Amino acid sequence: MMAVAQLELPQFSDIVEASQRLKGRAVRTPLVRSDALDEITGGRIFLKPECLQRTGSFKFRGAWNFISRLNAKDNSGGVVAYSSGNHAQGVAAAARMMGIPAVIVMPEDAPAIKKRNTIALGAEIVTYDRFGENREVIGNAIASERGAQLVPPYEHRWIIAGQGTAGLELVEDLKEHGETLDAMLVCTGGGGLTAGVALAVQATAPDVSIYACEPEGFDDYGRSLAAGERVSNEPGAMSICDAIVTPTPGELTFSVNQPRLAGGLAVSEEEVRAAVRFAFETLKLVVEPGGAVALAALLAGKIDCRDKTVAATLSGGNADAEMMLEILGAA
């Protein structure tokens, strides 16, 4: 197994190829604007709502690009993935569309909606203790036992290229508006979406300033960019942003992101909550906390947007209703 070579650098042409592969499979999410957001920030803000993507997050893009490229020998034992929930659903949906089985290793405390949706998509779930067990070890063990192909959450050229299609669509749609991007804010966990979007966006707007947006306490990407090397978060921190609480930048994603990013922006839990409420009340979009960190950075004024064209990802919308009600009710 692991016939698919890892750690090869993705190229812009990989993203163009992935976008062909995703045509008619993924949702071509629109660009959303908001007069209120433009007024608050002073800029021209364009949002890419991947909460409207198949399975409720951008993760389907990379999963489909990876799984649909496996040949019959490589996919004969199905696929396995470890994920807090969004990659799980992306992999489960893509595997079902390919007619192959999927096993997903998920933390015991993953949001119920993510577990429920993953099962509904036909995948088998294996849970683990996020604080005591190593998900990669468990995933690799299942892969060798069953002869299943591991679908990495971000450390792979095909995954990064798939996520990058969101950036490619964004750039194409901005061109129709006659806009050139000054800054791009991306919700960042392991850095796969960020790397793909950075590759796609810089190909047409080389001067764009790209920022990795993270919750405080999980700002490993921002601190790694500042340090010039991959650093880790202090263990044991908690965050409502379950989708992006990775411990350290990916090796591959960091090598793509380091030369391309302007830096990191960290937002507080209260800023994330305000962004989730803003999305609900003003944008009419259901955005999960981890998918709202880039919007939170905009609303909190972490960068100066005045008279600039700025885009941000709304990366996912798979939050438990109870948590959303708690956030929305606390206005």
Add this chain to the structure above:
Amino acid sequence: MMAVAQLELPQFSDIVEASQRLKGRAVRTPLVRSDALDEITGGRIFLKPECLQRTGSFKFRGAWNFISRLNAKDNSGGVVAYSSGNHAQGVAAAARMMGIPAVIVMPEDAPAIKKRNTIALGAEIVTYDRFGENREVIGNAIASERGAQLVPPYEHRWIIAGQGTAGLELVEDLKEHGETLDAMLVCTGGGGLTAGVALAVQATAPDVSIYACEPEGFDDYGRSLAAGERVSNEPGAMSICDAIVTPTPGELTFSVNQPRLAGGLAVSEEEVRAAVRFAFETLKLVVEPGGAVALAALLAGKIDCRDKTVAATLSGGNADAEMMLEILGAA
């Protein structure tokens, strides 16, 4: 005043013209699909989420088409409109973009978010008692006092043509998917959106079955279609669907809709609530009750969708957070 002729029948060419006028002003809302919805209904369902439209509902389309066509003589006294809230916001936004004042006549019990947003868009609000006063009389009085141009909510060729651009976009996007529409469900109040969408959709798919979707107790359009003449609702009924509780079909809209519609579909309050929850949890969209009646009809199986291509409007998303929390919390 009232220099603009009323009750002229809209033509398909008016919609094409309106779509040019709306370019870069209105959001070209995407088509949203959902694997879950396809499984529940057995069909290929395409949703047009006008909750993502500027001002949170389709109403901006008609308002901009109307107001941007007024000449300097007709708009010198500004505009006036009566509305439960969505038309109010559409008119306020369009007037502000044209740099002219707007007065909106709104019911005292309109959702707070709709009043707040209308004021935030720079309009002046005059409230009235929905059960004791006539909004048209009040609106006309203000129009003559101030020399303001009345922007009718649905009884006008330009308004219907503007709303019809939603249908035109839908048809264009479906063509890209290689789909021809078998049925079209529209959330129906006064019938302006329904008339515009019917005109747009039947121009390319003459065999499509179009249904007016309404809440029980306010199914005047469905009963009028069945009776072959305009009939009214019993007065005094209540509904959570504040956006579409009109008493009787418009004269102009009925003359467009009567020869084109297959009939009406009425949904219960519980069916509407389930649709609002489905939009939130599965589609990641915030849809107000009045904008969810067509989705409610689909989810409740009011028509047989098996193996058919069916589209529905999600007409607006301007619900008070408190009401949404009450609906979502009751799952």
